[in-house]
Amino acid sequence: MVEPLVAIRGLSVSFDGLPALRGVDLTVGRGEAVALVGESGCGKSVTWLAALGLLPAKARVSGSVTLEGTELIGAPPAVLDRVRGGRIAMIFQDPASSLNPVHRIGRQIAEALRLHRGLDGRAAREEARRLLDQVGMPDARRRLDAFPHELSGGQNQRVMIAMALAGRPEMLVADEPTTALDVTIQAQILELLAEIRRDTGMALVLVSHDLGVVAETCERVCVMYAGRIVEETAADKLFTGPAHPYAQGLLAALPPMTGPRRPLAAIPGGVPEPWAMPRGCAFAPRCPRRAEACEAAPPPLAEVAPAHRAACLYPGAAAVVSPVPAMVPA
Amino acid sequence: MSALLKAEGLVRRYEMRRGWFGRPVEVRALDGVSLTLEHGRTLGLVGESGCGKSTTGRLVLGLETPDEGRVTFEEQPLPAPGTAEWRRLRSRMQMVYQDPLGAMDRRLSIGAQVAEPWKIHGRQTSPEQVAALLRSVGLRPDHAAHYPHELSGGQRQRAVLARALATDPALLVCDEPISALDVSIQAQVMNLLSEIQAERGVALLFISHDLRAVRQMSHRVAVMYLGRIVEEGEPDAVLHDPAHPYARALVSAIPHPQRRGRRIVLQGDPPNPAARPAGCAFHPRCPVASARCAAEIPVLKPRADGRLVACHVAHGEIPAGSGLPAPTLAKAA
């Protein structure tokens, strides 16, 4: 097997003694598009903030994250500063507050160009304009002098993407990039991310709670629950034959777009709180297939089929109504 | 059967000032919205931010007064907000917001908050009544002693629902009731709303940007764009065969696995209500617009199949155009 671009091994994070991430193993290959899905608090964002050393100082991080052999956990600031934005870029959920309100966007993009490509002055400005053009910003030259509050949410997310591209990274981590945006703008941004991936061959990690968004954008999906990856498989496989009862439950809970309307198959209960984590499988209290063995120890992520792993003692192909809506004649 | 709620030609304008030194600009949040909601039915309102769906919700509850048009509830015109009559009527109509924590008083126990509407409307309460109400929304009676921050997001939304149901309302206006919740909890709350409707016959105005949720919940759906309803009909009809180009784009933007065919990606940003385009407000982003769309506002009227649409092209009045060139970026004041 080819050496992966990023390899995460046993990554754990806790805040004030409460676990947020409980041993995550994950690899991302060059040019690959991988998704992390899960509900709020499952650790999908924390994984990447920890990998890049962006968590607040009170976070206790253990385990290993390597970028082509270079260890990032505990790396000196000088190493991390070169990786961030230069080799792994990251964009966030709320584009409006993710940009500095007092600096013009041209300056914010140029800052990344200076750090990673040594561009200054006129050359940086010209390149910033080119990047804005690349991310589909209308009237790019004039927008260089705009402040974030003068742009819409979608435009600000385009600026964030342009800024991320400035360092020519090998990987982009997009943390809920469309959650704060309107549906039609979400479509634009997803389209843009796909296009950039085609053009640059950059790897993409999409962190999202939206199964639909993930399915369209990524080849491989990791489903996270309560600080662990519970299922990992190819995107199309997840939607046709999920093995973990949580993934099955998520898909079944999605309102269908066709067929008769009947009560949704909701997952009962809620996510366990970090201070009351079950000893065994964290999903067991909500699981329809729960057995005694589930409560003994957390089940390991094991292969259920080639390139399909699930952390469940009783993985199975439950009947999942595929949530495929009828198509609009395009 | 007579309509529970009827809104006719609602117009709501705001004055907005840009920056500290800007001249005030008139913003038309609503530009002639009419809707009808029958007893025990659900009307879904969909659209993107700034389309006026939340404003519509506030106007039909009388939380704001329309600048034009009128709202009738149970065949009576809505009394002026703040009057005793309005307050009496308000016990018949309740609101459920997106953020359940923000909608609750953090210092009051769940039980006290659920009993509050009774107190406001001068009725006696007993712990048994509170317990029964909590049970009806899937909470345990012992949740009455808890405080909002001790509950999960889904439980909080259940508590908000219990409070809204205390006065046995005929209408619930739900403004994005599930969008702050996790996917697995959204289904629980949608199921609960359906159960409540089946048991109590309450009518719902279900405001959401989530088309899947709207289909699940609604008997009728109205798609809004920039302060107007652009299409209205049965959910499956509108969602499977949308007639208005905006509705088509909205449906096509729903992300889902195994997409076949290309998605319609709209150009441009959601429009700014302070700079409403002339003619059909959607024309600058519309892939089939032609010259008439920029000049004449299309009226919302029924097609042959009974669907209400506001589009020159969808009504066959003009052939589909190929979109209009993007206007030069106007310098805002």
Place this chain on the structure above:
Amino acid sequence: MLRFLSLRLGRSLLTLVLVVTFAFVVLRLSGDPALLIMSADAPPEAIAAFRRAWGLDDPLWVQYVRYFGAIFQGDLGNSMRDGRSAISLVGERIPATLALTVPALLIKLCLGIPAGVYAALHRNSLADRAVMLLAVAGFTVPSFVLGLLLVLLFAVQLGWLPSGGQESWRHAILPVITLGLGGAAVLARFTRSAMLEVLGQPYMRTALAKGVPWGVAVRGHALPNAAIPTVTIVGFMIGSLLAGAVVVESVFSWPGVGRLLVVAVANRDLAVVQAILLLVAATMITANLVVDLLYGVLDPRLRNGMRGTA
């Protein structure tokens, strides 16, 4: 912009009128200047003559109108004590006050802001706690207590510095430190919370995520944002350059505007009190106006003229 300025100026004038009216009413109703200045056992004819001379016989509203008319001609009246013009009385005290407050302001800025920034950057560290402890002490201890403590220590115990008076620059040291420390404490606390707020903002994470080194991110991204709320309190400090030293001037017998005010109030020397209040209010209002304009410079969100059609 012009509309904004004229609106602000109009409001400022109104504030001034209110200040003057309030002082006029309070001072007139709370004691008879004639009795206070002439001493109670003066012959009644002398008191009556004094009243006539200063127009104290007229109804209150007549005095008020006359007083206002004079102000608009630039005449703030004369001191009832020695008949000198109130303006020149106040004017000659200003340099003395500024000699205390300007160096004190420098101390506030140079000590308070860096301390606040440092505490925020090292949140919950020993240094942070020490700074915050000092800051809390600094603005809960009233300035006369601090002043007296400093006098006890440096003047009485150690004998290094004089305890009061205005003979040399050494006399200024204790009052300046008293004023400066209190203000620095307020500023440190304010700066710290502004910094903490900014450090938690998503754009700070963005800056780090694009590879900006921590120190550069703090300087280039955090400080400009934290400056916006801090300007308010600095503006207030600048506005109180003239009036902020009343207590300290009294403690250290420093012949500045503040002490003049205390004496004038005690004597119901109306013209002088009014002149000082007018002066103080005017500086406050000017400082506020400058702060508002400065906001516009620091925070593009408050500036006029949208570039895009966002």
